[in-house]
Amino acid sequence: MTVNVSTRTADGVTVARVEGEITSTTAPGVQDRLLPLVGGSGRLLIDFSAVPYVSSAGLRMLLILYRRAEQAQTGVVLGGLSEEVRFVMSATGFLGFFEIADDLGSEMGSVRP
Amino acid sequence: MTAERIDDFPTRQIAGYRVRRGRPFPHGATLVPGGVNFSVFSDGATAMTLVLFERGAAEPMQELPFPPGYRIGSVFTMTVFGLDLESLEYGFRADGPFDPVRGDRFDRNAILADPHALLLSGRDTWGVPPDWSRPYQYRSMIALEDFDWQDDAPLRTPTEDLVIYETHVRGFTRHPSSGVPAPGTYAGLRAKIPYLRELGINCVELMPIFEFDEFDNGRVNPGTGERLHNYWGYNTIGFFAPKAGYAATGAYGMQADEFKALVKDLHKAGIEVLLDVVFNHTAEGNEHGPTISFKGLDNATYYMLTPEGYYYNFSGTGNTVNCNHPVVRDFVLTCLRHWVAEYHVDGFRFDLAAILDRGPDGTPLPNPPLLEQLAYDPILRHTKLIAEAWDAGGLYQVGHFPNYGRWSEWNGKYRDVLRRFLKGDEGTVGELAARVAGSPDLYGGRGPAASVNFITAHDGFTLNDLVSYNDKHNEANGEGNADGANDNNSWNCGVEGPTSDPEVNALRLRQMKNALAILLVSQGVPMLLAGDEAGRTQLGNNNTYCQDNELSWFDWTLVDTSAELLRFARQMIGFRHAHPILREARHPLGVDFSGVGLPDVSWHGVRPWEPDWSPGSRLLAMMRCGRNAAGTKDHVYVAMNSHWEGHDLELPELSGGVWRIFADTGAAAPYDIHEPGTEPMPGHPRRHHIAPRSVVILTGSDD
Numbered sequence: 001m002t003v004n005v006s007t008r009t010a011d012g013v014t015v016a017r018v019e020g021e022i023t024s025t026t027a028p029g030v031q032d033r034l035l036p037l038v039g040g041s042g043r044l045l046i047d048f049s050a051v052p053y054v055s056s057a058g059l060r061m062l063l064i065l066y067r068r069a070e071q072a073q074t075g076v077v078l079g080g081l082s083e084e085v086r087f088v089m090s091a092t093g094f095l096g097f098f099e100i101a102d103d104l105g106s107e108m109g110s111v112r113p
Numbered sequence: 114m115t116a117e118r119i120d121d122f123p124t125r126q127i128a129g130y131r132v133r134r135g136r137p138f139p140h141g142a143t144l145v146p147g148g149v150n151f152s153v154f155s156d157g158a159t160a161m162t163l164v165l166f167e168r169g170a171a172e173p174m175q176e177l178p179f180p181p182g183y184r185i186g187s188v189f190t191m192t193v194f195g196l197d198l199e200s201l202e203y204g205f206r207a208d209g210p211f212d213p214v215r216g217d218r219f220d221r222n223a224i225l226a227d228p229h230a231l232l233l234s235g236r237d238t239w240g241v242p243p244d245w246s247r248p249y250q251y252r253s254m255i256a257l258e259d260f261d262w263q264d265d266a267p268l269r270t271p272t273e274d275l276v277i278y279e280t281h282v283r284g285f286t287r288h289p290s291s292g293v294p295a296p297g298t299y300a301g302l303r304a305k306i307p308y309l310r311e312l313g314i315n316c317v318e319l320m321p322i323f324e325f326d327e328f329d330n331g332r333v334n335p336g337t338g339e340r341l342h343n344y345w346g347y348n349t350i351g352f353f354a355p356k357a358g359y360a361a362t363g364a365y366g367m368q369a370d371e372f373k374a375l376v377k378d379l380h381k382a383g384i385e386v387l388l389d390v391v392f393n394h395t396a397e398g399n400e401h402g403p404t405i406s407f408k409g410l411d412n413a414t415y416y417m418l419t420p421e422g423y424y425y426n427f428s429g430t431g432n433t434v435n436c437n438h439p440v441v442r443d444f445v446l447t448c449l450r451h452w453v454a455e456y457h458v459d460g461f462r463f464d465l466a467a468i469l470d471r472g473p474d475g476t477p478l479p480n481p482p483l484l485e486q487l488a489y490d491p492i493l494r495h496t497k498l499i500a501e502a503w504d505a506g507g508l509y510q511v512g513h514f515p516n517y518g519r520w521s522e523w524n525g526k527y528r529d530v531l532r533r534f535l536k537g538d539e540g541t542v543g544e545l546a547a548r549v550a551g552s553p554d555l556y557g558g559r560g561p562a563a564s565v566n567f568i569t570a571h572d573g574f575t576l577n578d579l580v581s582y583n584d585k586h587n588e589a590n591g592e593g594n595a596d597g598a599n600d601n602n603s604w605n606c607g608v609e610g611p612t613s614d615p616e617v618n619a620l621r622l623r624q625m626k627n628a629l630a631i632l633l634v635s636q637g638v639p640m641l642l643a644g645d646e647a648g649r650t651q652l653g654n655n656n657t658y659c660q661d662n663e664l665s666w667f668d669w670t671l672v673d674t675s676a677e678l679l680r681f682a683r684q685m686i687g688f689r690h691a692h693p694i695l696r697e698a699r700h701p702l703g704v705d706f707s708g709v710g711l712p713d714v715s716w717h718g719v720r721p722w723e724p725d726w727s728p729g730s731r732l733l734a735m736m737r738c739g740r741n742a743a744g745t746k747d748h749v750y751v752a753m754n755s756h757w758e759g760h761d762l763e764l765p766e767l768s769g770g771v772w773r774i775f776a777d778t779g780a781a782a783p784y785d786i787h788e789p790g791t792e793p794m795p796g797h798p799r800r801h802h803i804a805p806r807s808v809v810i811l812t813g814s815d816d
Contacts, residue, residue, distance in 0.1 A: 023199055024197055024198050024199035024200070025197060025199075025200075055199055055365065055366075056199065056257055056365065056366060056367050056370065057198065057199055057257065059367075059370075060257060060259065063261060087294070087295075087361070088362050088365060088367065090294075090300070091295055091298070091299075091300035091360070091361045091362050091367075091371050091374070092362055092367050092370035092371050092374055093370065093371075093373070093374025093377065093378070094370070097261065
């Protein structure tokens with residue numbers, strides 16, 4: 001199982017679009033792709049519109065990424081969360097740690113090609 | 114310096130898996146670099162096999178025998194590398210003799226759950242009927258134990274300051290009226306924290322949340338034909354695993370995180386969490402019960418057995434855990450430490466705790482090592498330990514449970530005499546005085562915090578039913594109304610069950626207020642049954658262990674329809690928090706420590722300083738002198754009248770001060786209870802009429 005991560009940057013905002021389920025199998029690969037995006041100035045927007053499921057290990061990967069970003073003073077925003085993913089993050093208390101973009105379109109406006 | 118260790122590498126392959134000899138501690142499955150360390154104890158096993166499943170698959174994907182050298186003492190241990198933690202389920206296959214008379218019941222056809230499993234799968238979503246054809250119902254899983262607790266720390270609320278609220282995770286929000294996003298779950302309960310804060314309680318006691326099987330009840334409701342459940346869950350399968358079916362995310366295996374998020378938010382709201390734990394028996398039953406874990410690993414160690422190899426049944430459920438066996442003591446201690454260290458819970462209520470002081474042959478021990486060990490354990494040191502100080506084998510230890518200065522008890526005698534007084538029985542006033550003063554006759558030397566005072570609990574009638582039924586009505590349980598307690602000390606106020614008679618309903622409401630009022634001014638630790646603050650009914654069923662339906666669920670429309678009772682309960686809880694004299698850590702002695710001329714407690718009748726202790730007396734007034742506690746100076750006067758007639762009370766004189774009426778259950782709402790600062794004075798400064806079957810609470814200052 002592979003998860004695709006594609007990135008593009010404009011005006012100091014990096015958008016990382018993740019496609020696929022984030023589980024214990026795929027999380028390390030996703031983390032390897034996302035971590036290098038932390039540390040640059042500005043913001044990192046992770047687009048989850050194509051992520052149907054995030055497992056327990058996936059949520060932990062996100063939280064570790066978020067902690068790294070805090071240290072590097074990179075703002076991380078999660079966008080495009082499905083109802084299901086948002087519900088699981090809410091029930092387990094993970095949601096409260098993240099900045100969530102309800103309206104992905106407006107967040108991404110500045111980085112449209 | 115490299116972070117790697119030289120023993121991070123496998124030494125051989127078994128069945129295609131890279132392994133090495135493991136570490137015996139800790140028992141269970143533990144994450145180590147690159148792999149998982151498995152460790153399991155069995156004294157009598159001749160061979161042990163680790164069985165691995167792909168999550169959800171019917172048949173194992175692989176079985177790995179522990180090589181002979183992977184055994185240290187009676188512990189089998191192996192580290193397996195390269196496992197996928199999230200999709201792995203595991204169990205053990207133990208080989209050994211089947212010789213019940215000697216206590217051995219090994220069965221190499223059974224795949225056993227790990228006694229230390231951090232998660233169990235198989236009942237991931239509540240109420241989804243299991244596939245009984247699967248050979249192995251409950252599978253052990255590995256948990257990711259990291260959780261960001263941030264700065265969560267134990268609240269360490271002094272025990273005497275607690276107001277405990279006993280509830281059931283599912284029942285609290287399962288009713289369609291709860292209005293929460295995930296009804297019947299840890300997340301649902303978390304969404305109701307604002308309600309708990311507004312109510313004013315500062316401690317929740319959760320009925321069992323260790324993994325159990327809600328489908329282990331084979332009975333049906335004779336009225337409806339519906340299958341009954343094991344709804345309460347006093348039948349543990351996994352002592353280290355939070356129940357998945359109580360988690361909205363149980364299907365994803367995230368119950369541990371969801372439960373931790375609940376505990377963390379309760380702590381943020383100033384609310385402690387106690388777990389109701391069941392160490393007296395397990396779900397394996399007697400010789401006819403299933404082999405799930407302990408029975409197949411080391412039957413003779415974990416259970417109390419008769420000389421013929423049958424199961425002692427002090428629990429009333431088939432088997433009895435051999436709690437004072439040294440190995441089992443370790444198991445219990447490790448389990449409780451796990452819940453404190455890993456889940457940040459604040460204490461425990463021990464179901465049928467008298468069993469915990471029985472020796473291996475069932476004899477009560479004078480100095481039971483398990484209880485002593487729990488009392489002094491460094492991790493458990495500041496947690497609350499509360500005993501249900503009796504068992505089903507006839508051992509009743511209320512007032513003399515081995516306590517080591519640490520243990521509190523459910524005060525069953527408080528419940529019994531309060532109920533008898535409330536219904537108007539003769540000969541109760543003398544004992545009532547002892548109970549509302551913190552039961553110094555039972556807990557002298559231990560202090561009032563040893564007494565958990567309650568009138569209702571999950572076992573028995575709800576408060577509404579206590580004043581609405583003379584007899585239990587348990588037909589829906591499918592046992593011909595033979596189950597449940599018969600000595601309820603209840604009174605239906607004239608009509609059995611619901612009625613449209615306004616006088617009966619008014620009396621019931623007053624009786625519920627009377628109960629709450631007395632409970633919340635009593636010294637000791639008050640415990641409320643969830644829903645009683647809003648008049649929850651079980652239609653006279655006093656044993657709803659099997660009723661996963663509206664009989665048990667909290668109907669949240671009661672918050673509106675019982676607004677008067679709820680307001681009364683909130684105000685009473687607030688009153689308790691505002692008056693330290695009611696929460697003193699020592700028993701009152703009837704002595705004037707303050708020098709204001711009033712003893713810390715004094716007793717009165719219709720006339721001040723003249724209590725009537727005669728058998729026919731149904732009126733008693735207690736005065737607590739606030740000068741005897743730090744942080745307050747208000748005196749509290751509580752007149753309790755269970756007589757069917759009213760009385761003109763003459764109030765004790767205050768030097769220069771006045772009495773104000775905080776509560777009078779005989780008065781119509783909203784004059785039944787007053788916001789602090791708005792309490793009116795009695796019409797005559799030293800007189801007040803107490804209505805029939807009423808409680809009056811006055812506050813006074815001597816400024």
